[in-house]
Amino acid sequence: MNITTFLKRGVLIVRVEGELDMHVTDKFRQVIDNALETSGVKHILFNLEAVTFIDSSGLGVILGRYKKINAAGGKVLVAHIQPHVVQIFELSGLLKIIKIYNSEADALESL
Amino acid sequence: MAIKNTITIYLQSLSENVAIARVTTAAFAAQIDFTINDLEEIKVAVSEAVSNVVIHGYGEEQGEIKLIMNLYEDKLEYIIIDYGKGIADVPLARQPSYSSDPERMGLGFVFMESFMDELEVTSEVNRGTTVRMVKNIVPSAAH
Numbered sequence: 001m002n003i004t005t006f007l008k009r010g011v012l013i014v015r016v017e018g019e020l021d022m023h024v025t026d027k028f029r030q031v032i033d034n035a036l037e038t039s040g041v042k043h044i045l046f047n048l049e050a051v052t053f054i055d056s057s058g059l060g061v062i063l064g065r066y067k068k069i070n071a072a073g074g075k076v077l078v079a080h081i082q083p084h085v086v087q088i089f090e091l092s093g094l095l096k097i098i099k100i101y102n103s104e105a106d107a108l109e110s111l
Numbered sequence: 112m113a114i115k116n117t118i119t120i121y122l123q124s125l126s127e128n129v130a131i132a133r134v135t136t137a138a139f140a141a142q143i144d145f146t147i148n149d150l151e152e153i154k155v156a157v158s159e160a161v162s163n164v165v166i167h168g169y170g171e172e173q174g175e176i177k178l179i180m181n182l183y184e185d186k187l188e189y190i191i192i193d194y195g196k197g198i199a200d201v202p203l204a205r206q207p208s209y210s211s212d213p214e215r216m217g218l219g220f221v222f223m224e225s226f227m228d229e230l231e232v233t234s235e236v237n238r239g240t241t242v243r244m245v246k247n248i249v250p251s252a253a254h
Binding site: 019021022023025029053055056057059060061063064084087088091092 | 126127129130133147148151154155158159162165166214215216217218219221222225
């Protein structure tokens with residue numbers, strides 16, 4: 001797994017690449033939480049275009065970030081989600097609380 | 112019904128082996144004319160089962176995971192066996208959002224159940240847990 005984080009228009013953008021399972025959840029969580037802390041931004045946008053696999057461990061990290069950010073009045077957005085990942089999001093109920101966008105630009109536009 | 116093909120592998124309960132387990136099970140499934148989506152579903156189900164063993168079955172300890180893959184005429188069967196802590200209340204553990212950790216979704220068994228056609232969980236405290244999952248082979252659904 002590779003994660004790139006950067007700031008754009010006051011939003012933390014997280015681009016994830018590879019497989020998101022329990023082996024990488026600690027690193028996934030730490031990178032995001034560090035970036036949130038150092039930047040102090042309210043909103044987060046996950047670009048999941050290059051995610052080849054995700055299970056409930058990976059989803060758990062996204063849910064955990066949602067709880068944290070939502071409690072602080074921020075928003076969690078997701079862009080470029082792959083079909084097999086959408087299915088998992090749907091089944092987990094995450095689609096009810098997190099909005100999916102076609103592109104990073106569309107997601108940023110919604111804020 | 113007779114087994115057409117079978118492979119058994121043993122894994123150490125390490126998080127890096129979760130990926131190896133799911134890739135192996137998908138490779139075993141690839142001898143059937145499954146769709147990409149079916150293979151993805153098998154990968155998620157196996158990933159959840161093996162993750163459960165690493166996280167809950169053995170926890171801080173190390174142990175052995177036995178993964179049996181059986182191919183029958185009409186179905187694929189995966190059996191994941193551990194000799195760890197076991198589950199005291201299996202029906203409760205199988206419920207959604209059972210996990211007490213806010214970072215975990217408690218959806219492992221829900222995913223296994225949704226993505227496979229059969230799921231059987233047998234467990235004994237301090238003896239271990241056996242998860243048996245079946246994916247049916249539906250010829251008409253292959254294409």
